[in-house]
């Protein structure tokens with residue numbers, strides 16, 4: 399299965415994508431993790447994206463798409479994958495659809511994580527990551543509202559969108575809801 403997870407920072411996509419990848423025995427790809435690693439290792443890409451990330455801004459589409467499409471073309475992703483953090487904007491989703499079509503595949507599911515702002519802010523405060531600084535969080539939330547939220551309508555119109563209430567109960571409770579959707583979806 400090819401699954402995309404969408405949600406604001408702190409919504410639990412990272413935790414759930416690991417659980418889901420284990421269940422389905424497919425790789426999970428987090429663009430945020432890949433980009434943070436590139437910054438830490440000071441690679442060429444790291445140098446190009448560091449400034450954007452520190453300010454809580456999205457990095458340019460071209461850079462992210464090159465990374466993602468290369469990974470998804472690998473043998474490891476042949477029988478499916480979980481994508482956390484891409485696509486993040488409608489233009490990225492359009493590019494992704496064009497890429498999927500060229501590759502002769504399509505998305506199985508898009509899972510949207512809905513969590514109240516109060517819970518999100520508490521989780522991000524507890525996490526204490528470098529890009530979880532208060533002003534940066536605010537910027538990332540704003541970017542989510544302005545640029546990522548329109549994606550929900552895009553995928554709703556494609557008939558693949560499902561909503562998960564990610565703030566209710568433990569990670570296991572949330573995962574049980576996801577399993578129900580995945581088990582009932584066409585392969």
Ligand code: AMP
Pocket residue numbers: 407429430431433450451454455456457458459462482483484485486490538
């Ligand atoms: P995340 O861990 O998914 O919240 O991503 C952390 C940061 O990585 C974001 O604030 C962006 O700067 C960058 N990033 C991750 N995925 C994307 C994407 N699809 N498009 C642009 N920037 C991204």
